[in-house]
Amino acid sequence: MKVPFRPIRIFEYLYRELKKKKGHLRKNPIRVAYQSPCATRYTQGKDICLDKIFELLGVERPARKYERFNALCCGAPLMARDKERVALVKKCNIDDAKNVKADAHGFSLPHVLSQSSKALQR
Numbered sequence: 001m002k003v004p005f006r007p008i009r010i011f012e013y014l015y016r017e018l019k020k021k022k023g024h025l026r027k028n029p030i031r032v033a034y035q036s037p038c039a040t041r042y043t044q045g046k047d048i049c050l051d052k053i054f055e056l057l058g059v060e061r062p063a064r065k066y067e068r069f070n071a072l073c074c075g076a077p078l079m080a081r082d083k084e085r086v087a088l089v090k091k092c093n094i095d096d097a098k099n100v101k102a103d104a105h106g107f108s109l110p111h112v113l114s115q116s117s118k119a120l121q122r
Contacts, residue, residue: 009075
């Protein structure tokens, strides 16, 4: 099917838009642990665009054990059948962010947000 546009990743779109406003952006020197979603972890270019976005914003992305190619699942696919395993995976992700003293834990997974943000505050 032909469409009148070229599909792009959300991070690529955000980077392009932020780049247009580069002179008006205020740097935000925080450390953000980013957790990739399972379905897009191996998508070429996604991490590159995210790194460029963070650079424009002055955000540091600390190296972690469970990130990029070694990222863990958020646990959502297991939720219905193995809640204990899900809790363990989430704990590993949250502890990983805490171990690098992240100020925030970023996601492209809306269902994970509330649980992790509460845990990072503890």
